[in-house]
Amino acid sequence: MxxxxxxxxxxxxERVHQFRDQVARRINGRLAEEHFRPLRLMNGLYLQRYAYMLRVAIPYGLLSSTQLRKLAYIARRYDRGYGHFTTRQNIQYNWPRLREVPDVLSDLADVEMHSIQTSGNCIRNISSDHFAGATADEIEDPRPWCEILRQWSTFHPEFAYLPRKFKIAVSGATTDRAAVPLHDIGLxxxxxxxxxVGFQVFVGGGMGRTPLIAPVIREFLPKEDVLTYCEAILRVYNLYGNRKNKFKARIKILVKSLGVEEMTRRVEGEWEKIRGTGLKLTQEEIDRVSGHFTxxxxxxxxxxxxxxxxxxxxNEAFGRWYRRNTHAHKVDGYRIVTISLKAADTPPGDATDEQMDLIADLxxxxxxxxxxxxxxxxxxxxxxxxxxxxxxxxQLDAAKLATPNVGTLTDMICCPGLDFCDLANAGSIGVAQAITEHFDDIDYLYDLGELKLKMSGCINACGHHHAGHIGILGINKAGEEYYQIMLxxxxxxxxSLGKWLGPAIEKSAVTGAIEKLLDTYVAERDEGERFLDTYRRIGPKPFKAAVYA
Amino acid sequence: MRVIRDRNIVSDPVTHLADDDAIPTEGAISVTLARFREELASLSTRSAKTGIRLDGDDNVREAADLIKAADFVAMEFPRYADGRCYSQARILRDQMGYTGELRAVGDVLRDQVFYLRRCGFDTLEIREDQRIEDALAALNDFTVTYQPAADVDQPLFRRS
Incomplete structure (x- = not known):
C-alpha cells in the first residue's frame, strides 16, 4: 500500500499543528463556534447530539494492521472502546473530547492517517472497490488512481469552499462494488x-434528498488526463453550482438542471483550456504511485x-461461513474473507478496540x-x-466476528441515527437490532438469498436506503418515529433507485412489515430469483397489498 | 486600511463604492463591473487608483477588456463559504495571464488566506474584526502543496 x-x-x-492552534483559539474563546465550525468540519469533527464526533479518513478503505491497531488504541484511549465503520469506508468515533482531538490527529499522523476533508463542502475521501487487486474481473487496480486523486484533492486551494460536499469513487473491475454511478464523480x-485502459466518467449521481443515478459524460478518458478532467468538472461545479439553497447544491442538481449535454459541453470546454498544463500526469508519477500497490x-x-x-x-458451521463470508480470489488456492460487523447484539458497522486489535493480528x-x-x-x-x-x-468465531450473514437480510447497512446523530429523526440502530433479533433463523436467511436491506434515520440517506432492495427511512411525524418503506x-x-411502497408505518410495525414483504417474495418467486428480481418482475402491488392489508 | 500584500502588512486604503455612491476625485476606489463598464470614460480620467470589482456572479472571461482598463481587480466574498471567486481568480491568473493586483475583499478571514494566496490573490483585505497579524502567520500554515496553482505552475510530482 x-x-x-x-x-x-x-x-x-502541518495540518495537525494548524488544527491544534484552531482548537486552542476555540477553547480560549478567540474563535467563535460560528467560525470554528467550518474549520472543524474540514477535519471531520462534528458537533453531534450529545458530543463531538470525529470522522477519520480511511483512503479507499485500505488499512495496514499497524493503522488498525492505532484505530483500536484511539477507541480505547480517547473514546469508549469502540469505533463505527461507515458507508464511505471511514471510521467514526462518537465521544472524543475537543481538547484531545489534536492529540488524536497527531497519533493518526504517526501511522500516516488523518481526518482531512472528511466533512465540509470540499472533496471528501475517495472511495473504491473493497476487493481491489484480488478479483479476476479486474481491468486494473483502482487504488493507485485513488491515491493520485487523494493527493490532488488534499487542500486543493480552489475547491475548499464548494457549493456542497463532493464524493468521488473509482472502480477497476467489470463488477461494480463501489456504487460508482451514485457518486458526484464516478470513475x-x-x-x-x-x-x-482509461476511465469512463460518470457525473452527478448521489443519494440524499434527491437520489439520482449519474449519467456518463465521457466514455473514454485517457488515464493521464484524469486530474485535469476532474479539475475541469470541479471548476464548472464551483462556478455554477447552486449556492442559494443547500438542498439543491450538489452537482447532481446542476447536471439535472443544465442537462447532460450542456454540462458535458462546459466541462469539455474548460478541460480544453487546461488539459495540456502541468497537471497532466506523467508516466513517472503513475509508475511511482502504482509501485506501492504491487x-x-x-x-x-x-x-x-x-x-x-x-x-x-x-463442518456445518464452518461451511455456512465459508459459503456466505468468503469470495472467489483471482489466484487459485486463495479466498477473499469478509469479516461481518453485523453480529446480532451490536450496531451494524461497530467494532470494539479488542476486535480491531484481533483483526489486525489476524x-x-x-x-x-x-x-x-x-x-x-x-x-x-x-x-x-x-x-x-x-x-x-x-479465531473470528470466538470473537463474534464470523456471523455467517454476508449478503443476507441481516447484513444490513444502517446509519447511526438518533442514538448519535444530530440530523436523525429516528433510532435506526434500534430498528436494525429488532430486525436482526427477529430474523435469527440462519437457514431462513439463506433461503431468502441475496437481500440488501438499507436503513437511514433521516432523509440525508447515510444508510443508502434508496439503493436497498428493501430501503427503510425513519421520519418524524408529530414527534413520533415513523418509517417509510421503499423497494x-x-x-x-x-x-436503480427504490420506489416508495406506501404510507409510513409505526416503529413497532417495521419488523412485521418486512416479514410480510418476505412472505410475499417467497410465495411469488421463481426458481433462483432474488427478492429484487421478483419485485422487478411482479411490481409493487402484491407487496403493497400484503403490508397494508 | 492595512492589508496583506504578498507576505507583508502594508497600508493601502481602498474605498469600495456602491453603485449609487458618488465617485470621489481623490483616493483609491473600486466599483462594480457594471458601473465600471458604464462609467468607463469618466473613470479613466481619474488619476487615483481605480479598480474593477467582481463577485461570484460575474464572468471574469467576459470582463477581459474592462480588466485591462482597470488599475486593479477586486473580488468580493459576500460570505467566506462562497468559493466561486477562487475559480475566477485562477482563470484570471492562469488562463488570462493577468499579472496586476488582485485583491480579496469582503468576508476574508484568517483561515482562508492560504488558499486565497495560492489562487492568485496578492492583496488581502482581512475582515476588520480579525487580527491581521494572525492572518499573515496563517500564510505559513503549510510549506508543501500538491497542486499547481497561481503560485506554482507545476504539481508536486513535476517539481524536483
Whole structure:
C-alpha cells in the first residue's frame, strides 16, 4: 500500500499543528463556534447530539494492521472502546473530547492517517472497490488512481469552499462494488476498442434528498488526463453550482438542471483550456504511485493445500461461513474473507478496540497485514489461503466476528441515527437490532438469498436506503418515529433507485412489515430469483397489498 | 486600511463604492463591473487608483477588456463559504495571464488566506474584526502543496 513520502508526512503534520492552534483559539474563546465550525468540519469533527464526533479518513478503505491497531488504541484511549465503520469506508468515533482531538490527529499522523476533508463542502475521501487487486474481473487496480486523486484533492486551494460536499469513487473491475454511478464523480476503468485502459466518467449521481443515478459524460478518458478532467468538472461545479439553497447544491442538481449535454459541453470546454498544463500526469508519477500497490507474495503452491471445500462439507458451521463470508480470489488456492460487523447484539458497522486489535493480528497472520473497509460496513481480509481458512474462522468465531450473514437480510447497512446523530429523526440502530433479533433463523436467511436491506434515520440517506432492495427511512411525524418503506433499489451493476411502497408505518410495525414483504417474495418467486428480481418482475402491488392489508 | 500584500502588512486604503455612491476625485476606489463598464470614460480620467470589482456572479472571461482598463481587480466574498471567486481568480491568473493586483475583499478571514494566496490573490483585505497579524502567520500554515496553482505552475510530482 502507499507509503508516505517526506512531503506527504509534512503536510499531515502541518495540518495537525494548524488544527491544534484552531482548537486552542476555540477553547480560549478567540474563535467563535460560528467560525470554528467550518474549520472543524474540514477535519471531520462534528458537533453531534450529545458530543463531538470525529470522522477519520480511511483512503479507499485500505488499512495496514499497524493503522488498525492505532484505530483500536484511539477507541480505547480517547473514546469508549469502540469505533463505527461507515458507508464511505471511514471510521467514526462518537465521544472524543475537543481538547484531545489534536492529540488524536497527531497519533493518526504517526501511522500516516488523518481526518482531512472528511466533512465540509470540499472533496471528501475517495472511495473504491473493497476487493481491489484480488478479483479476476479486474481491468486494473483502482487504488493507485485513488491515491493520485487523494493527493490532488488534499487542500486543493480552489475547491475548499464548494457549493456542497463532493464524493468521488473509482472502480477497476467489470463488477461494480463501489456504487460508482451514485457518486458526484464516478470513475470506472475500462478498455477501449484499441485495447487501451482509461476511465469512463460518470457525473452527478448521489443519494440524499434527491437520489439520482449519474449519467456518463465521457466514455473514454485517457488515464493521464484524469486530474485535469476532474479539475475541469470541479471548476464548472464551483462556478455554477447552486449556492442559494443547500438542498439543491450538489452537482447532481446542476447536471439535472443544465442537462447532460450542456454540462458535458462546459466541462469539455474548460478541460480544453487546461488539459495540456502541468497537471497532466506523467508516466513517472503513475509508475511511482502504482509501485506501492504491487500484488502480495502469493504462494504458488497454496492450491495444493486448499482443503476448505472439504472442511466446509464436514463442518456445518464452518461451511455456512465459508459459503456466505468468503469470495472467489483471482489466484487459485486463495479466498477473499469478509469479516461481518453485523453480529446480532451490536450496531451494524461497530467494532470494539479488542476486535480491531484481533483483526489486525489476524491480518498479519493470514492476509499480508492488510485490511479493507467495505461500504457495506464490514471488513475484508483479501488474500487468505484456502488451507488456512478454518484456523482463521475459529479465531473470528470466538470473537463474534464470523456471523455467517454476508449478503443476507441481516447484513444490513444502517446509519447511526438518533442514538448519535444530530440530523436523525429516528433510532435506526434500534430498528436494525429488532430486525436482526427477529430474523435469527440462519437457514431462513439463506433461503431468502441475496437481500440488501438499507436503513437511514433521516432523509440525508447515510444508510443508502434508496439503493436497498428493501430501503427503510425513519421520519418524524408529530414527534413520533415513523418509517417509510421503499423497494427495488440497487447499488450494483443493475443500479436503480427504490420506489416508495406506501404510507409510513409505526416503529413497532417495521419488523412485521418486512416479514410480510418476505412472505410475499417467497410465495411469488421463481426458481433462483432474488427478492429484487421478483419485485422487478411482479411490481409493487402484491407487496403493497400484503403490508397494508 | 492595512492589508496583506504578498507576505507583508502594508497600508493601502481602498474605498469600495456602491453603485449609487458618488465617485470621489481623490483616493483609491473600486466599483462594480457594471458601473465600471458604464462609467468607463469618466473613470479613466481619474488619476487615483481605480479598480474593477467582481463577485461570484460575474464572468471574469467576459470582463477581459474592462480588466485591462482597470488599475486593479477586486473580488468580493459576500460570505467566506462562497468559493466561486477562487475559480475566477485562477482563470484570471492562469488562463488570462493577468499579472496586476488582485485583491480579496469582503468576508476574508484568517483561515482562508492560504488558499486565497495560492489562487492568485496578492492583496488581502482581512475582515476588520480579525487580527491581521494572525492572518499573515496563517500564510505559513503549510510549506508543501500538491497542486499547481497561481503560485506554482507545476504539481508536486513535476517539481524536483
Amino acid at each position: 502507499y507509503q508516505y513520502t517526506e512531503d506527504d508526512k509534512r503536510i499531515v503534520r 470506472k476503468l475500462v478498455r477501449n476498442d484499441a485495447g487501451e 500484488p502480495p507474495a502469493w504462494d504458488d503452491s497454496a492450491a495444493t493445500r486448499d482443503n476448505a471445500v472439504q472442511l466446509a462439507a464436514e 491480518a498479519d497472520e493470514f492476509s499480508f497485514g492488510r485490511i479493507r473497509v467495505t461500504h457495506e460496513q464490514n471488513l475484508v481480509l483479501a488474500h487468505v489461503e484456502g488451507g488456512r481458512l478454518f484456523a482463521l474462522w475459529q 427495488g433499489g440497487s447499488a450494483a451493476d443493475d443500479a
